[in-house]
Amino acid sequence: MAGVLNDKKPIFEQIKDWISDQIIDGTLEAHDRVPSTNEIVQFYKVNHLTVAKGVNQLVDEGVIYKKRGVGMFVAPDARGVLLDSRKESFVSEYLKPMIDEAEKLGFSTQEIEGLIHEMEGNRNGE
Template identity: 75%
Template sequence: MSGQLNDRKPIFEQIKDWISDQIISGTLKEDDRVPSTNEIVQFYKVNHLTVAKGVNQLVDQGVIYKKRGVGMFVAPDAKKKLMGERKQNFKEEYLKPMMDEARKLGLTDQEISQLITEMKGSDADE
């Protein structure tokens, strides 16, 4: 396990995001065992209920499933579900505000595309 918790969002969301990131990156694949609530509690030194809240949200989403007495595992199509959710969030949180601002500035689609291409190029330099 790796990662640091911060004050930017609730801890249960950070735990949920950490597990989700492991699935999206391919570190955890379908039917792989997910670290137990107790393992996460010990690693991050946080309250058991806090970890359980994040884990249970993933269970409710159908991203992980529990086998009583055995552990938690990555559900079939978990990566696909998470990617779909994250793409929708990306659209709403980043693209919509960007497009709203672009309209205010009177930018054309071509100008927006050019700016994105420039940004991608500057990322490669870093």
């Protein structure tokens, strides 16, 4: 069965995120072999150039490295690089807009914190 992609973001970004998620959650660790471009093409049933674009971005970011004739591997500090990048994105894409909107609505910092704790409780089944 082929992997499942969606229309919410470009395919190359989804492939990049798929590999990144495996590094962040520990499925792939430093120096582990990353699936080859051809393996990813077969899994997702997408164009080779699309896969290569996502993979090459990870190489450019220093998350994975290539060994000619051997394959692609997770860089030693890949998890840290990805976490730093995702934290920055989280702040700019989610947290800042949320705080801006909360301020427009007149929420105090304490009310926002209370809502966050309430949501955490709901997630944890409390």
